[in-house]
Amino acid sequence: MRNSLAALLMAFLLAAQAQDPAIEKRVATLAQELRCLVCQNQTIADSNAPLAVDLRNQIREQAAAGKSDQDILDFMVARYGDFVLYRPPFKATTVVLWAGPFLFLILGLYFLIRFVRRRRVPAPQLTDAERQRAAKLLE
Amino acid sequence: MNRALWTLGIFVALVALLAVGLRLNPREVPSPLIGKPAPHFELPLLAQPDKLFSQKDMLGKVWIMNVWASWCPPCLVEHPVVTRIAQSGMAPVVGLNYKDQRDDALPWLKRNGDPYLLNVYDLNGRIGIDYGVYGVPETYVIDQKGVIRYKHVGPLTADIVQKKVEPLVRELASAK
Numbered sequence: 001m002r003n004s005l006a007a008l009l010m011a012f013l014l015a016a017q018a019q020d021p022a023i024e025k026r027v028a029t030l031a032q033e034l035r036c037l038v039c040q041n042q043t044i045a046d047s048n049a050p051l052a053v054d055l056r057n058q059i060r061e062q063a064a065a066g067k068s069d070q071d072i073l074d075f076m077v078a079r080y081g082d083f084v085l086y087r088p089p090f091k092a093t094t095v096v097l098w099a100g101p102f103l104f105l106i107l108g109l110y111f112l113i114r115f116v117r118r119r120r121v122p123a124p125q126l127t128d129a130e131r132q133r134a135a136k137l138l139e
Numbered sequence: 140m141n142r143a144l145w146t147l148g149i150f151v152a153l154v155a156l157l158a159v160g161l162r163l164n165p166r167e168v169p170s171p172l173i174g175k176p177a178p179h180f181e182l183p184l185l186a187q188p189d190k191l192f193s194q195k196d197m198l199g200k201v202w203i204m205n206v207w208a209s210w211c212p213p214c215l216v217e218h219p220v221v222t223r224i225a226q227s228g229m230a231p232v233v234g235l236n237y238k239d240q241r242d243d244a245l246p247w248l249k250r251n252g253d254p255y256l257l258n259v260y261d262l263n264g265r266i267g268i269d270y271g272v273y274g275v276p277e278t279y280v281i282d283q284k285g286v287i288r289y290k291h292v293g294p295l296t297a298d299i300v301q302k303k304v305e306p307l308v309r310e311l312a313s314a315k
Contacts (some may be wrong), residue, residue, distance in 0.1 A: 037273035050238070053272055054264050078269040083173040 023063045030059050034076055035084050038095060044091060170290045177204075177281050178269035185236045185244055185258035186276045190234075192259050199283050203232045203304070205255070205295075206267065206277040208239040209247035214276045217294035220250050221278075224252035224300060230280075230308045234258035237267050237275050259264055280304060282311045 031045035036052040044052040055076070062072050073085070082088045090098050128133070172178075181193040194204075205221055207214040225232045234255040236244050241260070248258075259265055270279070273292070280289040289307055291299060 051264075055267060058268060078171060079268060080273065081169055081271075083169075 020064070023060060025062050026063045026069065027056060030063075030072055031056055033073065033086055035086055037080060037084065160268055170221050170287075172287045173290060174272055175287060177279070177285050177287050178266070180259070180261075180269070181268040182235075182259035182261055185234070185241065185248075185260045188241075188260070192257060194281070194285060196234065197231075197281065197284050198219060201230050201283060201308055202256075202281055203230050203308075204270075204279040204281060205232055206235045206270070206272050206275055206279075208237045208275050209243040210239065211237075211275045213294040215251065217276055217296070218254075220295045220300060222252055222254040222296055223297070224295075224304070225256075229305060230312075231256040235266065235270075236260050237272060238262065238264040278304075280307055280311070 004069075016068050023085065028045060032057065034044045034048035036042045036049055038049040038051050039047050042052075044055045058075075059072055066096045067075075076084045082094070088094050088097065162284055177194045179194060181191050184190045184192055203224060206216075207221075221232060224230070232255055234257070236258050238261065244258070244260075248255075259266075264272070268275075271290075278291045278295055279287055282288050288311060289303065291303070295304070
């Protein structure tokens with residue numbers, strides 16, 4: 001009984017904390033930008049893993065304390081690395097990640113062009129006799 | 140002939156690429172904390188809630204921090220390995236009891252043995268976040284100056300201890 005009362009109180013407190021719509025909006029936006037490291041292909045907004053819940057609360061607390069979005073993202077990167085960002089920054093270690101697809105696109109285009117050029121059929125060379133015959137047939 | 144060689148070459152390159160990819164562990168995320176000072180904490184002990192312990196209390200020693208919880212099956216799997224580290228006297232092992240209940244954690248230690256120098260109690264996982272914990276168990280090697288030198292995510296194995304942890308601890312201890 002006491003436990004359920006405590007749980008109820010906790011729920012009320014959390015609900016009260018979740019009142020500020022401006023902060024909730026920021027939490028939702030930031031949570032979309034961050035990867036849940038337990039379930040790597042989900043954002044912490046989509047995941048209900050305990051760590052994702054903790055990190056959402058962490059964002060909420062910091063947002064309520066007046067931290068900027070960049071401050072909060074920096075906080076996460078300092079602890080979990082660039083991997084936590086769904087849009088990793090462009091730097092030396094991520095060049096392959098960002099440039100790779102374009103490199104493959106260019107490579108693909110090159111091979112495509114080469115392939116198409118090779119298949120081009122040379123214009124038929126007719127002798128004079130053949131031309132006359134063709135002209136007769138077409139009359 | 141040339142064309143067949145090309146195709147074969149590309150095929151082999153692809154197979155090699157995929158083979159490497161298969162061997163990589165996607166769970167192993169490089170920690171940005173390596174080479175940085177261990178984040179500050181001051182937490183109550185698991186066994187004595189009225190006593191506080193801070194990472195500063197370990198300054199001057201090479202030590203190992205092991206994040207564990209009674210609800211975490213892999214922690215039980217690695218427990219003999221952690222026990223062996225502590226018993227070998229390689230380095231003191233401090234436990235960070237992560238998001239656990241005392242009523243679960245203390246009996247767990249009684250059942251499975253307590254190799255830890257001491258355990259600190261991180262009930263809400265706040266310190267875990269500061270250390271970038273995302274999958275218990277995790278293990279950190281921290282040097283005399285309080286700098287994190289190594290982090291392992293997931294259960295420790297005898298192989299990892301022998302190839303990574305032990306040589307590193309030895310090297311750090313002799314470097315002074």
